[in-house]
Amino acid sequence: MGSVSLKIGDGTARFKRATFCSSAANILMIFSVITTNLFALYAFTASSNHNQTQLLHHNNKNFSLISEQVSLILREIDSSQKKLAQMEKELLGYESFDLSRPNIANELKVYLQHHQLPLGKDSKTGITEMVSSVGHFCEKNSDLLSQYMNYKAYGPCYDDWSVAQKLILKGCEPLPRRRCFTKTVSKVGLLHPFPNSLWKPIANKTVNWSGLSCKNFPCLNGKKLGKDCIGCFDLVNGFENQRFIKGRSKNDFLIDDVLVLGSGGIRIGFDVGGGSGTFAARMADRNVTVISATLNIDAPFSEFIAARGLFPLYLSLDHRFPFYDNVFDLVHASSTLDVGGKPEKLEFLMFDIDRVLRPGGLFWLDNFYYANEEKKKALTQLIEWFGYKKLKWVVGEKADNGKSVVVLSAVLQKPVRV
Numbered sequence: 001m002g003s004v005s006l007k008i009g010d011g012t013a014r015f016k017r018a019t020f021c022s023s024a025a026n027i028l029m030i031f032s033v034i035t036t037n038l039f040a041l042y043a044f045t046a047s048s049n050h051n052q053t054q055l056l057h058h059n060n061k062n063f064s065l066i067s068e069q070v071s072l073i074l075r076e077i078d079s080s081q082k083k084l085a086q087m088e089k090e091l092l093g094y095e096s097f098d099l100s101r102p103n104i105a106n107e108l109k110v111y112l113q114h115h116q117l118p119l120g121k122d123s124k125t126g127i128t129e130m131v132s133s134v135g136h137f138c139e140k141n142s143d144l145l146s147q148y149m150n151y152k153a154y155g156p157c158y159d160d161w162s163v164a165q166k167l168i169l170k171g172c173e174p175l176p177r178r179r180c181f182t183k184t185v186s187k188v189g190l191l192h193p194f195p196n197s198l199w200k201p202i203a204n205k206t207v208n209w210s211g212l213s214c215k216n217f218p219c220l221n222g223k224k225l226g227k228d229c230i231g232c233f234d235l236v237n238g239f240e241n242q243r244f245i246k247g248r249s250k251n252d253f254l255i256d257d258v259l260v261l262g263s264g265g266i267r268i269g270f271d272v273g274g275g276s277g278t279f280a281a282r283m284a285d286r287n288v289t290v291i292s293a294t295l296n297i298d299a300p301f302s303e304f305i306a307a308r309g310l311f312p313l314y315l316s317l318d319h320r321f322p323f324y325d326n327v328f329d330l331v332h333a334s335s336t337l338d339v340g341g342k343p344e345k346l347e348f349l350m351f352d353i354d355r356v357l358r359p360g361g362l363f364w365l366d367n368f369y370y371a372n373e374e375k376k377k378a379l380t381q382l383i384e385w386f387g388y389k390k391l392k393w394v395v396g397e398k399a400d401n402g403k404s405v406v407v408l409s410a411v412l413q414k415p416v417r418v
């Protein structure tokens with residue numbers, strides 16, 4: 001029970017509460033069955049005895065025996081109820097974070113305090129308390145977490161964004177909230193109005209470069225920041241300003257060709273692993289609003305995307321997407337989808353992508369690297385399971401660091417499932 005997640009939103013809490021209720025009901029049911037049977041047993045032995053005198057003689061003794069048994073059962077029920085209450089607390093989360101441990105930052109304790117609902121028990125859900133959410137892997141990294149939560153309340157936060165990101169990458173997501181003022185960078189006069197902002201170079205001064213090895217954007221251009229970001233901060237030279245409107249291979253689909261496949265119904269989209277936001281920028285040119293999921297791995301991706309006038313979503317791909325079911329017209333993903341680990345990891349991610357995509361919506365898989373045959377088989381099988389309509393499907397080769405790799409690009413349409 002101790003390992004049960006602390007990450008409890010409304011839905012989970014409700015679900016857990018329901019399980020608790022049913023298990024409590026089950027146990028109570030078993031006890032009542034036992035009690036009834038015991039009574040039946042005594043009644044049966046009583047009626048089958050024809051010797052009335054003996055019956056009367058034994059009656060007193062037997063009644064005390066029965067009441068002894070009953071009180072035993074009642075005690076048993078009482079202790080089970082206490083155990084269940086404890087289990088409920090653990091399920092709701094706040095018992096699994098050991099706050100009595102030394103070196104736990106006080107602000108963490110304050111944040112994790114549970115609060116009674118102002119009007120008592122909620123009649124619809126049965127929930128009585130509110131729990132602050134924090135990822136269950138935070139418990140595993142409690143030293144780092146305490147470092148993150150060690151600050152002066154109402155004062156400035158330390159310059160510790162890398163600690164925060166490290167925690168996220170270790171699975172401590174969501175991070176707890178803090179009561180300190182985050183560092184700021186004045187952007188007055190540095191930002192361009194929309195839509196010019198989409199393609200103008202971003203001023204070095206819009207970013208606080210502390211903790212990063214580069215101290216300006218031209219420095220980043222000389223770095224390979226992952227498969228989908230080679231010179232991706234350079235909006236003037238290089239290929240970034242050509243992406244999605246010019247193809248370098250048959251695996252590079254053009255944005256307008258894909259939009260046609262959506263028959264005019266593409267208005268909002270989600271870019272999984274959005275790089276520097278160029279996909280969203282191209283879409284913005286076509287009046288489609290795209291949210292780009294990104295972390296700040298070795299570069300200020302979030303600041304850059306925001307400075308372009310686009311929506312950066314600071315979230316790891318291990319986190320359930322914070323969107324409701326069937327909302328997006330389009331989801332775009334590339335090799336960032338290759339999350340590594342067991343096939344189940346990719347399955348969970350793909351099911352979540354499927355969940356947020358609306359029926360009839362498009363899933364654009366863009367130059368996904370087939371690292372090996374196994375990966376290829378796993379992904380193809382997954383796509384078959386989902387029953388998507390293959391509107392485009394191109395397997396090709398691509399040069400990567402001098403060697404040739406196999407890539408898949410596809411546009412798939414989510415079916416209506418009934």
Ligand SMILES: *[C@@H]1O[C@H](CO)[C@@H](O)[C@H](O)[C@H]1NC(C)=O
Nearest residue numbers: 042045046049055058059062
């Ligand atoms: C009372 O219990 C005794 C055993 O403790 C049993 O022999 C007897 O039949 C019982 N009498 C009645 C009336 O149930």
Ligand SMILES: *[C@@H]1O[C@H](CO)[C@@H](O)[C@H](O)[C@H]1NC(C)=O
Nearest residue numbers: 158159183184185208209210
């Ligand atoms: C960046 O943040 C650090 C820590 O908050 C601060 O000391 C530094 O002055 C900031 N640099 C700029 C350019 O704002």
Ligand SMILES: *[C@@H]1O[C@H](CO)[C@@H](O)[C@H](O)[C@H]1NC(C)=O
Nearest residue numbers: 201202203204205216217218
């Ligand atoms: C950023 O700083 C570099 C190095 O000082 C400079 O060459 C470049 O022009 C600057 N870029 C912008 C957009 O300010």
Ligand SMILES: *[C@@H]1O[C@H](CO)[C@@H](O)[C@H](O)[C@H]1NC(C)=O
Nearest residue numbers: 195282283284285286287288
């Ligand atoms: C985007 O919307 C604006 C304002 O409604 C309109 O003027 C423009 O033509 C649209 N662009 C495209 C590519 O549809």
